[in-house]
Amino acid sequence: MTSDPPSSTVNDPLFDSNHRIFSDKDLLKIGHVPEADRIVGRDEEISKLAKRLNGAVFGSSPENVMIYGKTGTGKSLVSRHVSQRAQNAAEDNIDIGTAYIDCAEDNTETQVISSLAAKLNDESATDISVPYTGLSTSKYYKLLWKTLDTQFDSTILILDEIDLMNNDSVLMKLSRAEEAGKIDCSIGVIAISNKIQYVDNLNERVKSSFQHKEIFFKPYDANQLREIMFNREDAFRDGVLTEDVIPLSAAFAAQEHGDARKAIDILRHAGEVAYEDEAERVHENHVRRAQQHAEKDRFRELVNGAPTQAKAALLALTELSLNSKDDVFLTGRIYDQYENICMELNMDSLSVRRFRDILKEQAFLGVVEIEKINKGSAGGIHLQNRLIEDPEVVRETILEDSRMQR
Ligand SMILES: Nc1ncnc2c1ncn2[C@@H]1O[C@H](COP(=O)(O)OP(=O)(O)O)[C@@H](O)[C@H]1O
Ligand SMILES: [Mg+2]
Incomplete structure (x- = not known):
């Protein structure tokens, strides 16, 4: 693949659209969902999750799923990928809604429910508007039910980092909404946690209403980490990466526990270090500096406190x-x-x-x-x-x- 410098209408030489190192840095963003053929070593997890959501595609109910695994094992990515595919695959007369919530950001019941309502609501279809703040929790629930009922046959809701949410009754209310007759739309929740005891610690009433299956994500080995990065090589300009860069980044991330987030962070950071250095290519020493930097960040958090x-x-x-x-x-x-x-x-x-x-x-x-x-x-x-x-x-x-x- 040759990447021609993009043509630009910016005339000020202070700003340079033609980055020496990266050609598409967004591919290395953590929230970026890569195409199916760039996803490595998760076929089994993808198909397990698809089985649980299968009902939604044909107009019946999806099941709830709890996904466990350490940081950077692809939990968020696989959840987004499979729910998107379910949405696209749905039969002609079936509408599936999907929404992704990061409970590290939205960590109260009101925030979670108002974000869900706002994300799922298409004003032109429902004729309702969901204000970002200012309503009571119960009002937001009502808006959410209305949004779901008017638009969808079923919805898949991803609650990521759910252990950071301070109120677990959300899970109970979402699980019971249909049987309690509040809505006609079925709901499947994908809850993600890196704490394996998450469900054990739930309140008994929540536990009994949140019926679910569990899927565990294992860490990657160094080969898989390498492949994950090679599949994003086009984030860099042609020929910019020297041959040791990806294997070394993979080795560092494998030491951690097989963390793909760390691998991609190091790779992106190595590119940034090379750029700051005004180097033509990314070399091994840029990776080492990126790694030191990552270690320092993690450690700094521990030591500062x-x-x-x-x-x-x-x-x-x-x-x-x-x-x-x-x-x-x-x-x-x-x-x-x-x-x-x-x-x-x-x-x-x-x-x-x-x-x-x-x-x-x-x-x-x-x-x-x-x-x-x-x-x-x-x-x-x-x-x-x-x-x-x-x-x-x-x-x-x-x-x-x-x-x-x-
Ligand atoms: N199997 C995979 N194939 C390709 N990229 C992956 C894979 N698993 C993780 N990644 C990438 O690694 C980063 C971290 O993955 P993420 O899904 O956020 O992990 P988790 O949610 O388990 O912490 C993301 O940039 C993601 O795109
Ligand atoms: Mg995640």
Whole structure:
């Protein structure tokens, strides 16, 4: 594929329509839904989900589905893809409505219901208008029922990141609307969560009304991640990607847990870094910098929120890692370093026991890895600690806190 520079009517040379690196960067947006032939390794999940929604295509009811899986395993993508296909495939006299809600944004009952009503409502067909704010929850429900009834035979509603929604009665009301005689249109909910216990924690009444099937999404392996990225290669200009870029991005994302979001983020970011560098092509070192940046972002969130004592503890482990060939250290050794740091910072130091708890908590957060070693009958159990993140990145992040500077 050769990409001719797009012709432009912009005359100001300050703005350049002809990007050196990207030819269609939108392909690398997280919310972008790629065409079917760019979707990799999800045939089984796609067909399972299609079976659950099948009824809608022929005028009967779709089933509810709960989708579980870690970040970047394609849950949102597959849900959007299959519901779009169901909508397009529907028999001539069948109208299917679909709507996608991100519960990280719309996290209250009123927000979810008003967004659904606004998204599904076609004013020219229903003659009603749905204001974005200002009505009571029950009014929004009424508008939603009316919208559904006038326009559709059935609807498929995707509630993404549902564990972030603060009120689970939405699920109950949506599930019961048809049997309660409120609407004639059947509703299938696809609820998505990366917390596997989500349904167990629901209130009993909600649980019994939200009858559903479950689908689990497994992480990708490095080959699948590579293929996912190769299928979007045309986001870049021809010949701009050097050959190691995609395999290296895949390797980094596979280390994480097989996260396609991370893979695509790194790839896009590598392109941005290359552009900033005024490079002609994207090279391996751009990927490494993009990866460092991604790690730093994730880590920064964890560290920024950490108490000062935890930062001092991490700094101790970080400095040992930077100044030694080893990367694992006994708790006692880190504690000594920590005490020095506290002294230099004019900070009280905690007891060894409290210090151990801090390391445990950091292990829980995935910043530190702790391994027990048994030193035999006399020696007892010792704990070896290792920093999971790159110590350079960790130190840089900790030192962003002015209280940590000596
Ligand atoms: N099987 C796949 N084939 C192609 N692209 C994928 C696939 N799975 C995920 N992606 C891409 O990876 C990114 C993250 O996927 P997403 O569906 O948002 O994951 P999740 O919802 O599980 O966190 C998106 O850009 C998506 O298009
Ligand atoms: Mg998602």
